[in-house]
Amino acid sequence: MKPQKGAKITECQLAIIGCGLSGMAAALFAAEQGISTVQIGVSGGMIFASGLMDLMGVHPVETGNKWRDPWAAIDALGRDIPDHPYARLKKTVLRESMEKVVAFLGDEGLPYLKDHENNSEMITSLGTSKYTYYVPQTMWEGVKALRERVPCLILGFDGLNDFSASQIAGTLGDQWPGLRWHNLQFSNNGNGAGLVSGDIMARDMEVSGNLDRLVSEVRPHLKDAEGVGIPAILGMERSHEIVGELSREWGTRVFEIPTMPVSVPGLRINEAFARGLSAKGVKLFFPNRIIKWEQDENGEFLLGTGRNRPDKWIRAKGVILATGRFWARGLRADRDKIRETLFDLPVSQPGKRKEWHRREFLDLKGHPANRAGLEVDDLFRPVAKGGKPAFDNLFACGSILAHQDWMRMKCGSGLAMGTALAAVDAFSSFALK
Numbered sequence: 001m002k003p004q005k006g007a008k009i010t011e012c013q014l015a016i017i018g019c020g021l022s023g024m025a026a027a028l029f030a031a032e033q034g035i036s037t038v039q040i041g042v043s044g045g046m047i048f049a050s051g052l053m054d055l056m057g058v059h060p061v062e063t064g065n066k067w068r069d070p071w072a073a074i075d076a077l078g079r080d081i082p083d084h085p086y087a088r089l090k091k092t093v094l095r096e097s098m099e100k101v102v103a104f105l106g107d108e109g110l111p112y113l114k115d116h117e118n119n120s121e122m123i124t125s126l127g128t129s130k131y132t133y134y135v136p137q138t139m140w141e142g143v144k145a146l147r148e149r150v151p152c153l154i155l156g157f158d159g160l161n162d163f164s165a166s167q168i169a170g171t172l173g174d175q176w177p178g179l180r181w182h183n184l185q186f187s188n189n190g191n192g193a194g195l196v197s198g199d200i201m202a203r204d205m206e207v208s209g210n211l212d213r214l215v216s217e218v219r220p221h222l223k224d225a226e227g228v229g230i231p232a233i234l235g236m237e238r239s240h241e242i243v244g245e246l247s248r249e250w251g252t253r254v255f256e257i258p259t260m261p262v263s264v265p266g267l268r269i270n271e272a273f274a275r276g277l278s279a280k281g282v283k284l285f286f287p288n289r290i291i292k293w294e295q296d297e298n299g300e301f302l303l304g305t306g307r308n309r310p311d312k313w314i315r316a317k318g319v320i321l322a323t324g325r326f327w328a329r330g331l332r333a334d335r336d337k338i339r340e341t342l343f344d345l346p347v348s349q350p351g352k353r354k355e356w357h358r359r360e361f362l363d364l365k366g367h368p369a370n371r372a373g374l375e376v377d378d379l380f381r382p383v384a385k386g387g388k389p390a391f392d393n394l395f396a397c398g399s400i401l402a403h404q405d406w407m408r409m410k411c412g413s414g415l416a417m418g419t420a421l422a423a424v425d426a427f428s429s430f431a432l433k
Contacts, residue, residue, distance in 0.1 A: 002294075003304070009313045010283065012038040014427055015303055017290055017342065018322030018330070020045040022398025022416035024273040025101055026320050029424040031280040032100070035432075038314050039277070040285040040305050045328055046273075050124075050258035051232065051265020053098065053112065053134035056086075057119060057410025062365040066131050070119050070414075083403040086411070088378060089418045097421035098414060102134055108272035111137040111240060121146060123229065125163050125259050127171025131410065136265060138234065138243045142255035145227040150253070151178030152227040155218065158185045159196040162260040163231040182221045186214065201233040202264045205242060215249045227253040232264045239268065285312065290342055299393060318393035318431040320423050321374075321382070323400055330400045331372065338372050340400070345382045345390055348375050348402035366405045373402035379426035380419060393431045395423040 003009060016026050019041025030037040056070040059077050067073035071091065078087045086094070102112045112134040114120065119131035120143045135143055145152050156165030165181035173179050186201075204210050218228070234242040234256055246254040258265060278284060285305055292304035301319050304310025323330030323342065331347065332339050333356075338349045349372040350356055356369035374382045374396050381389035382396050397419035399406055406412040 003313045007313060009315050010038060011315050012036045013317045015314050015316035016320045016322060018324060019286060020322065020324050020328060020398060021413060022420045023322035025417045026322055026397055026420035026424055027277050027282045028104055029421050031282050033428055035428065038283045038285060040288050040290060042287040042289055045324055046266045046270045047263060048261040049263055049266035049269065051136050051269065052132040052258060053413035054410040055133035055414040057131040059409060061405060061408040068118050070133055071117060081403060085401045085404055085415060085419050089422055093421055094414055094418040097417035101417050104276060105272055108276045109237065110268055110272050113137055113140045123257050125257060127168040138239045138256040141227060141253040142229055142257060145253060149176050150226040151224050152229055153221060153225040154181040154229045156181065156183040158183055160231060161195060184217055198233045198259050198264045199262060199267055202236045205233060205235045206238065211242060222250055225252055229255055229257050231259045232256040236268060318427045321396040322398045325399050340374065345374055346384060347372055366408050370405045371403055373400050375402050379430055380423040395427055397423040
């Protein structure tokens with residue numbers, strides 16, 4: 001299927017397919033380099049993101065060894081798994097990519113903090129703790145409270161069932177004297193009835209009067225608390241301002257705690273990218289999928305995009321594939337093999353289906369299928385059989401890459417951003433020369 005005669009074709013230098021963190025980061029980096037960019041996607045994985053930015057937290061995964069120094073962990077990873085995407089990245093590129101994204105999000109009203117070059121330990125919604133590199137400013141006081149073990153009150157909300165203040169206090173209580181919890185009835189209809197989602201509560205917090213009501217309802221329960229932990233529902237567009245207001249009103253440290261999906265911090269990042277990329281001139285085709293593609297005689301890609309059939313067309317000198325893994329439909333598991341869904345690129349994977357998974361579901365090594373993905377060359381171009389690039393002007397980044405298990409390794413954000421910048425730089429230096 002080709003464009004109908006007279007159909008409008010959007011011309012660009014670079015088309016980015018995917019709207020998860022790697023796709024959004026790639027669009028940002030391309031725009032900042034003055035590359036005319038179109039981004040196409042449906043639903044990115046950022047709605048499941050905690051808002052934390054992991055660089056490298058666990059290696060080896062089978063031992064669960066946590067690293068305070070993520071850069072040392074990356075060195076060890078490179079020695080042990082030389083095919084991991086990090087082994088193709090210079091640390092300067094990895095560092096630059098994260099700094100650029102953090103600066104961008106700060107400009108969009110989502111400031112981040114970190115502990116010099118180290119990982120920070122912080123509370124999770126399960127009452128456990130994890131190491132991460134960049135922390136939203138709204139959560140930073142929680143890092144300090146956990147480290148210093150100051151008396152804290154953890155607040156929950158009736159009806160917000162994906163967050164349990166009692167579980168957090170119960171799990172951490174033995175090692176954290178003075179940790180208490182309390183649940184509030186707090187809803188937009190005032191009776192606390194029924195279930196409520198975090199995104200609805202976050203938007204309600206920005207409605208006039210609701211924040212004042214929260215202040216007054218919590219004040220009698222503060223007692224000796226030097227910190228107050230709240231699920232991450234304190235506004236969608238002015239969360240750090242709301243945290244500041246509550247801190248002043250209660251005279252305590254106030255911090256958000258990441259929630260289970262659908263994640264408000266993830267939605268904040270998603271909205272910040274959509275808003276900021278549009279302002280930088282990136283043309284956003286959301287929600288759309290690539291239905292049809294071909295290459296012309298000049299090697300440029302013609303992409304037909306839409307929901308069920310192509311109704312918009314894009315011509316690009318190059319493409320960055322940032323389509324993610326199985327949930328995002330970048331990869332598909334058929335009965336016989338794992339496939340890349342758009343260009344039918346070769347996927348590195350175990351030889352037989354019975355080798356995809358280990359016998360134990362919770363095997364500490366993780367399942368071999370988790371590390372399936374695209375092999376790339378040093379320019380982050382997917383390679384075909386024989387090791388040559390499948391297309392000279394097709395690049396890939398993010399979780400679709402092979403030989404990584406970002407969820408267990410706690411390297412998802414660094415992987416997304418670092419490989420996105422490497423792919424954009426490769427396109428700029430190779431495809432545009």
